Amino acid sequence: MHRFANPARFLRIAAVVLPWSAAATALFLGAGLYYALIASPGDYQQGESVRIMYIHVPTAWMGMFCYTAVAVSSAVALIWKHPLADLIAKASSPVGAAFTFICLVTGALWGKPMWGTWWVWDARLTSMLILLFLYFGHMALINAFDDPTRGAKAAAILALAGFINVPIIKFSVDWWNTLHQPASVVKMGGPAIDPSMLVPLLLMAAGCKAYYILVLILRVRAEIAGAKIRTIRLMQVHGRNAA
Amino acid sequence: MSSFIHMGGYAGYVWPAYGVAVVVMAGLLVASLLGSRARERELKVLQELRPHRTRRGGDATKATEEATRADA
Numbered sequence: 001m002h003r004f005a006n007p008a009r010f011l012r013i014a015a016v017v018l019p020w021s022a023a024a025t026a027l028f029l030g031a032g033l034y035y036a037l038i039a040s041p042g043d044y045q046q047g048e049s050v051r052i053m054y055i056h057v058p059t060a061w062m063g064m065f066c067y068t069a070v071a072v073s074s075a076v077a078l079i080w081k082h083p084l085a086d087l088i089a090k091a092s093s094p095v096g097a098a099f100t101f102i103c104l105v106t107g108a109l110w111g112k113p114m115w116g117t118w119w120v121w122d123a124r125l126t127s128m129l130i131l132l133f134l135y136f137g138h139m140a141l142i143n144a145f146d147d148p149t150r151g152a153k154a155a156a157i158l159a160l161a162g163f164i165n166v167p168i169i170k171f172s173v174d175w176w177n178t179l180h181q182p183a184s185v186v187k188m189g190g191p192a193i194d195p196s197m198l199v200p201l202l203l204m205a206a207g208c209k210a211y212y213i214l215v216l217i218l219r220v221r222a223e224i225a226g227a228k229i230r231t232i233r234l235m236q237v238h239g240r241n242a243a
Numbered sequence: 244m245s246s247f248i249h250m251g252g253y254a255g256y257v258w259p260a261y262g263v264a265v266v267v268m269a270g271l272l273v274a275s276l277l278g279s280r281a282r283e284r285e286l287k288v289l290q291e292l293r294p295h296r297t298r299r300g301g302d303a304t305k306a307t308e309e310a311t312r313a314d315a
Contacts, residue, residue, distance in 0.1 A: 038247070048251035052260045059264065098271050106260040113256050211268060218275040225282040232289045
């Protein structure tokens with residue numbers, strides 16, 4: 001892990017990974033969309049509305065995955081003061097928030113025809129909404145202080161405190177009576193979903209993962225440049241004051 | 244083709260769902276790309292305006308001396 005501590009080294013590795021992640025994103029999302037919209041069957045009960053699943057489920061997974069990334073990098077930042085960890089947490093948060101937002105909206109669009117309601121305050125939906133608010137709180141805290149280090153620290157503590165929400169989301173459909181259906185993919189005994197539907201689901205999930213890597217690299221690059229700009233500007237101010 | 248767009252009667256739900264996903268994900272990607280390019284351009288401008296002795300482990304006071312002389 002310490003190999004990536006040096007921003008210059010990270011930038012060199014990122015430069016190599018970036019085109020591959022861009023290609024993987026295009027490839028997996030392209031193939032996933034083809035299977036999701038065209039080369040997969042409708043559901044015997046839900047008809048063509050089941051195709052919303054191929055957006056809703058991968059973005060739900062990514063919402064939880066990105067928050068885990070934020071929490072882990074926050075822990076690394078707090079414990080080892082790893083210079084890149086704060087930047088990775090800061091860069092990951094908007095991506096996770098975007099995925100969670102998409103999940104909530106597509107869920108409502110799926111719920112209206114299937115359940116007869118846009119929203120219900122059951123455990124799964126409520127905990128996903130809380131996840132979105134945690135992301136917003138995290139992003140707000142980072143930017144709330146003049147000193148970026150203080151903002152990063154406060155946000156890191158929030159990220160860790162909120163992490164309990166991720167297993168709550170996962171197990172909400174088991175622990176509580178929910179309108180949201182129970183797990184069909186990641187469960188004991190393996191996936192209960194037909195392969196013709198599992199394939200587009202996994203392709204979309206892989207595409208979203210590659211998309212996260214792509215956007216993360218872009219955002220961390222911007223953060224590293226921003227830190228260097230701040231350093232130069234501070235040196236300029238210091239130089240003038242020393243005159 | 245029309246049955247594809249019709250989505251078995253669920254078109255009003257399916258297409259906005261895909262639309263939201265495309266708009267948000269494309270928007271975030273573009274914003275991140277533009278932001279990254281802007282910051283790196285700004286950094287390049289700043290780095291070309293002043294030599295960076297301190298970056299190679301040199302004397303910090305020398306860099307600030309140069310900055311004050313340049314500003315005077």
